[in-house]
Amino acid sequence: MTERARRPTLADVAARAGVSVALVSIVIRDAPGASAASRQRVLQAADELGYRPDTRARLLRSSRSRLLGVVFGVHHAFHGDLVTGLYTAADRAGYELALSAVTPQRDEGRAVASLMQDRCEALVLLGPHASTARLAELADRLPVVVVARAARHRALDVVRTADGMGLHQAVDHLVALGHRRITHVDGGRAPGAAERRRGYRDAMRRHGLDAEIRLLPGGLTEQDGAAAARALLDLEPRPTAVTVFNDRCALGVLDVLQRAGLAVPGDISVVGYDDSRLARLSHVKLTTIAQDTEQITTLAVTRAVDRLDGTPVTEREMVVAPRLVVRATTAPCTADRRGAGS
Amino acid sequence: MTERARRPTLADVAARAGVSVALVSIVIRDAPGASAASRQRVLQAADELGYRPDTRARLLRSSRSRLLGVVFGVHHAFHGDLVTGLYTAADRAGYELALSAVTPQRDEGRAVASLMQDRCEALVLLGPHASTARLAELADRLPVVVVARAARHRALDVVRTADGMGLHQAVDHLVALGHRRITHVDGGRAPGAAERRRGYRDAMRRHGLDAEIRLLPGGLTEQDGAAAARALLDLEPRPTAVTVFNDRCALGVLDVLQRAGLAVPGDISVVGYDDSRLARLSHVKLTTIAQDTEQITTLAVTRAVDRLDGTPVTEREMVVAPRLVVRATTAPCTADRRGAGS
DNA sequence: TTGAAAGCGCTAACAC
DNA sequence: GTGTTAGCGCTTTCAA
Secondary structure (H helix, E strand, O other): OOOOOOOOHHHHHHHOOOOOHHHHHHHHHHOOOHHHHHHHHHHHHHHOOOOOOOOHHHHHOOOOEEEEEEEEEOOOOOHHHHHHHHHHHHHHHOEEEEEEEEEEEEEEHHHHHHHHHOOEEEEEEEEEOHHHHHHHHHHHHHHOOOOOOOOOOOOOOEEEEOOHOOOOOHHHHHHHHOOEEEEEEEEOOOOOHHHHHHHHHHHHHOOOOOHEEEEEOOOOOHHHHHHHHHHHHHHOHHHHHHHOHHHHHHHHEEEHHHHOOOOEEEOHHHHHHHHEHHHHOOOOEEEEEEEHHHHHHHHHHHHHHHHHHHHOOOOEEEEEOOOOEEOOOOOOOOOOOOOOOO | OOOOOOOOOOHHHHHHOOOOOHHHHHOOOOOOOOOHHHHHHHHHHHHHHOOOHHHHHHHOOOOOOOOEEEEEEEOOOOHHHHHHHOOOOOHHHHHHHEEEEEEEEEEEEHHHHHHHOOOOOOEEOOOOOOOOOHHHHOOOOOOOEEEEEOOOOOEEEEEEEEEEEEEEHHEEEHHHEEEEEEOEEOOOOOOOOHHHHHHHHHHHHHHHOOOOOEEOOOOOHHHHHHHHHHHHHHHHOOEEEEEEHHHHHHHHHHHHEEEEEOOOOOEEEEOOOEEOOHHHOOOOEEEEEEEEEEHHHHHHHHHHHHHHHHOOOOEEEEEOOOEEEOOOOOOOOOOOOOOOOO
């Protein structure tokens, strides 16, 4: 292998610019305390040498690492969205991200440990599996922000979507379109399912539709949706709209409905949850509830930074409003007007 | 915020164990040169203090960082598989991984730059977008292993799947099932697309099916697949089988096909590429071409380490054979027997 | 405005 | 076997 040149150091730049390393450090960090003239000289020298500061040495010396550790599931599509947002949020806040993946062969514990070793100042955990107690223990050592999962503990900051509100939005949207017989296909014991179920019920009641509340057991997958849809077809009278636990499940619902000869949204409207890529497919165009990843990630980083800065914060849990994304699977109700049905 | 205790250092452990820092260093690194007795004492002290070595200080001091930089696409499911394998391969080789994600807002250049700053010894780039020339330039500074993409340059190591062979396997499988009208939905300018396209053409010719060669523009996403499937539905006569650039794209194809009332594999067979988790879903059961991620990642790490160690290597390109995984989207061709339907 | 010098936590020579 | 010492590349007092 060819010999590679040693990377230039501050000292190299200093030598070339004819100044001290301390001065170079000031210039490179863009800190106050250097004349325009030296700034110029140093910058030019650095440029000519192709100088790049050594993050590790810098971190070692300064008490602050300005590093945010992020644990994410390597196969979790939604985590990809979150990581994307975290990068920009961290950037804005002047922090760097250290990524640590959870894989089938690398558990959360290892992922966290490696981040700790890297001297991250705070941890942002995406949908962590660890128990709240375990997480709280971690938070004893450094600020921990739990994202996209509930965790009630005075030591933990939590940022998550208001799933209940998501279902309120779905129901409100359908009611505004004139629907009354709105069924919910739930997510069983999946995380978030309980809150979405509750949100559906509450919203129905709020609209005085207590008598129309119908819950169908569903799940996370297309298959669960397909099964639920078959059950739905037997409902008498048939609902004119259905809210589904998530997009995948909604796809199964759509599939069975359409095969049964029902037009969507002509005969029946469908609302999903997640705004996953599936929902956006041009031939699916699923009306759905989108989680606000940008806000979630911004809040997560802001909160981590606040903890680090000692900024006093009141609520430990930050619940972000989801957003209704209207596409092509919802339309005004064409069934009999009120009074005729139920 | 509560005051957090300073993390214990080597010196703290040394003090507690009543030995020198050097000795502690030896014990912690599990290096030779310490008596069993001191080993025991030091380990116990470290344990009591909850000591964790500081990666950065360690890297700063030793000339070697034993850090492998990995650039991956945050939304690329297959990259998730590769990262998984890289972690274990690196672990085996005694290296750590530094992950740097490419997101819609963070390009490859930034991803690479941050890794360089972290003093990674070598770079493993998953399906990089940069030109070969640009990659070669990078390789001028440190060993670069390009994964899952072709790049012919004497300075670049490449580990990739024999994508051409993959399409041979797909076509052979379909031909063996009696199919002749086999169309290929390609990946456009995506890495690997050209070779898969070529593999498809070659395989068709090898079977004397020159006249049946049909290429449909596709891409990497479900969207692309959906669009291609719509084009495919207009083909006259309609193909009885289709090979698709990747699994995601194949999913879009499947969906449109099924919504159009075609049975898969009854009316048309579909073969994907990647054997991603999508393909394995129980309601999808996509026949696909599996890339040997374990071998790919092992080779990538091995090669990076060889470069670092100065081990002489002969070929710069390592091509791994893919494997056909037959699931439920391919079946014998029924075109002859078909009377009614669709 | 600039420079000298003292470390950050660790490893690697080299003594003892 | 064990301790002493000199840095890795950088930031940060503190003087000049």
